[in-house]
Amino acid sequence: METESTMKPKRPANPLALAVLGLLLEQPMHPHAIATTLRERELDRAFKVTTGSLYDVVRSLERAGWIAAQETARVGGRPERTVYTHTGQGREQFVAWLDELIRVPAKEYPKFISAISYLGALGRQAAREALTERAGHLAAEADRARAAWRDVVDAGRAPRLFMLELEYALRMIEAELAWVEQVAADIDSGTLAWPVAA
Amino acid sequence: METESTMKPKRPANPLALAVLGLLLEQPMHPHAIATTLRERELDRAFKVTTGSLYDVVRSLERAGWIAAQETARVGGRPERTVYTHTGQGREQFVAWLDELIRVPAKEYPKFISAISYLGALGRQAAREALTERAGHLAAEADRARAAWRDVVDAGRAPRLFMLELEYALRMIEAELAWVEQVAADIDSGTLAWPVAA
DNA sequence: ATCCGATCAGTCGGATCCGAGTATGTGCGC
DNA sequence: GCGCACATACTCGGATCCGACTGATCGGAT
Known part of the structure; x- marks a missing residue:
């Protein structure tokens, strides 16, 4: 009590x-x-x-x-x-x-991680295509972020301190993009084995 | 209707x-x-x-x-x-x-981003310390993830396809760590201007 | 025999989340 | 001087989330 x-x-x-x-x-x-x-x-x-x-x-x-x-x-x-x-x-x-x-980093559950967990179920080819499309979206987003950043910081319209959150988001998008592209390439090249029926 | x-x-x-x-x-x-x-x-x-x-x-x-x-x-x-x-x-x-x-990448709202948005309010010194501590946690997490990955994949206990989600998480942690360390360093070196009273 | 903790399987209710709705006021074109 | 889109400011209720609880059974040490 x-x-x-x-x-x-x-x-x-x-x-x-x-x-x-x-x-x-x-x-x-x-x-x-x-x-x-x-x-x-x-x-x-x-x-x-x-x-x-x-x-x-x-x-x-x-x-x-x-x-x-x-x-x-x-x-x-x-x-x-x-x-x-x-x-x-x-x-x-x-x-x-x-x-x-x-x-202290909080435990998060991004939706993408949950999807990757079952990527095998999509089949080799479909997975490759879906990843490629994602890569396109990510690249576009990264471009937008870079443009926004340049607009504000390079032009001296606000100090970098206030753009940190955009900067961080950009770095994370870039990292994800790199990984997604790598996996897509590994599927293409056969480097990534696909044990499940597909 | x-x-x-x-x-x-x-x-x-x-x-x-x-x-x-x-x-x-x-x-x-x-x-x-x-x-x-x-x-x-x-x-x-x-x-x-x-x-x-x-x-x-x-x-x-x-x-x-x-x-x-x-x-x-x-x-x-x-x-x-x-x-x-x-x-x-x-x-x-x-x-x-x-x-x-x-x-299609879903819009997410990681807690860390919300915190960065107000990093200025923490003051230069406190921010630097907090970031450094985070870096420590992240490094430890990355180590754990790398160890887990090696245990399973290198030992041939499961194909890489089933470890992708861990691999992705690791890449993201590494990216975040790099950024956090960079910002901490920029605070130290004075590269990152701190316009607010601190 | 029996007591204790772990396991099994699920319920419950309070807290939170958020889209859709309500209802008035303001500006502007004609 | 009328209609109509947009802004102002908040309310409401259904859906969802999840920690805490219930209550029985099982295994093994005493």
Whole structure:
């Protein structure tokens, strides 16, 4: 039996909460503004921003005491806007959370890995084709990322620090592309044995 | 207004369903056996196998008509076991799903990316330390993966085809490690400007 | 004989997720 | 001065997820 005082109010699981906190640290906002700001800054590349989840996340952040409702006003006949601020605790927890996310790699389950696990079932030829198509998509994505990076950083429109996440994504895409191309080549050359009926 | 016949019964979202299907294609099984088999084969590296989700996933697969209950028997006084088989439709859909997962890269939201987006907030020094610790974890993980790969493939205990998923994971870890080390080094050398107060 | 921990097989309910919906306000073309 | 697309701001409910629990059985050490 655990009393209320002994149980720790574990942090929100949804990374979107991190984004919310990050914005509120700059200035108070209402949820809708948070969503639009996130999209403006293209942080929706890194966070899955869906309205439904956003309001849930904000509520749970409030329950945890990391943010607090500041005022709730109505302009015209529109729905009310509730403006939230971060709390002192919120600031601390934000940094702690961030720190841990960086320090210790979280176990993830990318869909591609699950698919590779059953690649054999696709048959040699179909696998080769599917991989080749993927390689095309990846190459295109990498190009887009490189272009976006050049546009911003080379032009001096923002320091590299703020493009790190794009840089990382690019490196990962490149690595995946290299591997996919290698496997496709190994299928072609017969280097990769295909023990299953195909 | 859409009638029942016109609406397509979209495929299960949870990749665990793919794993279930994959096993049932080999032979009929009951959920508990599916879970243990998945763990034996270490497919729980690629799929998040939790009992709760498993039973949900099986139910939804049955609703979709991709698998079917074959018999439900009781041995002794234990809970009943319901054995499931794949259906013809299940076989087709499995391949189609697999094919698409390979062909088109899905948008993912790794936690690390969300953290990098706010790396600036950590401050120069703390960021450098956190990244260094991560690098350590990643290096250890890479070592483990390399060892596991050698154990199995070099020893000829299984063909490379069945280790692809481990190979892929390893390549991605290596790429991430390289990037993390680079950024840490750039912080040290002052190459990476830190515009925010720190 | 019997007690204990591991194994077997599955249920349950709370938490979370998120797409679709609601309802008003604003700007602009004609 | 009317219609209509778009923006504003949030709510709702179904679907899904998953940790914690139940409760029986089995094997072996005592």
